[in-house]
Amino acid sequence: MKILLIEDDAAMAEYVAGGLGQEGHDLDTAASGPTGLELACTREYDVMVVDRMLPGLDGLSLVRALRSSRKDTPVLFLTSVSGVDDRVEGLEAGADDYLVKPFAFSELLARVNALGRRAPSRREETVLKVGELEMNLIARTVTREGTALDLQPREFRLLEYMMRNRGRVLTRTMLLERVWDFHFDPKTNVVETHVSRLRAKVDRPFAAEMIRTIRGSGYVLNAPA
Incomplete structure (x- = not known):
């Protein structure tokens, strides 16, 4: 699958990208909200993994902008913001799933794969x-x-x-x-x-x-x- 990872923590981005890459996925990464949104709007991805706390544009605003532009790429929030209200807010903003840090990589992989299976029916015509x-x-x-x-x-x-x-x-x-x-x-x-x-x-x-x-x-x- 083609995956976009938007994460400003360099160590976390390296860990996630490395693990998903070893599983055979093709990764693009972005370290800020504006860069991530530009990639998401100009390229095709099967799944996006997005942190909520991002420089320049927070994850919630990024996903809302993505949905407003009618891009339906499945989004998984991967974040340390863990309250029930925070998770509800993330899902209502347009995310498809929500995983809290720290996490087990096996669970992240399973959730990404599940969203990827959903992607063909959701992907917007280009x-x-x-x-x-x-x-x-x-x-x-x-x-x-x-x-x-x-x-x-x-x-x-x-x-x-x-x-x-x-x-x-x-x-x-x-x-x-x-x-x-x-x-x-x-x-x-x-x-x-x-x-x-x-x-x-x-x-x-x-x-x-x-x-x-x-x-x-x-x-x-x-x-x-």
Whole structure:
């Protein structure tokens, strides 16, 4: 398995990484919260082992940021913070398991392996495809028929939501909530404007349209027939 270990105690990091490495796992390590979060968001891992007390960004904040970015990599907190409320707080922040220091390495290995078995069903897609339209969520690129499309961040988010819901009619309210995080009607044509701009890039240069308006209902994205 590919494992990310985020631990600022050099001796502990060496011990854990060495043990997991001897068991055949491939390890990346980080000694601070910001470095760990950057690795977690830009590379693919089967499991993450994270200390709670980290310089620059604590473990709780790191995991919350990870979940907010929709990265579902299984996380094991490995920490000396041992109270019941602390464990509950860690799990509610988005961790999948919690192991308190000092620990038996055999238990750590068993927990990591258990999370690794869970990983394939949890791992987030990194490439979305609808027909010849392809979106790379890591590189933040979009192509159609091999041609690169230059999308603004909000256009990218709008298209991502449409691609994840291909074939489904998406109402204006759904788009406002999921793309703009509006839970009220701003009484503007922000949705219509962005859909029009997206169409100009996704559809108009090509022979067949993929984004259609369903009159009185919303919008739907499908591969060309």
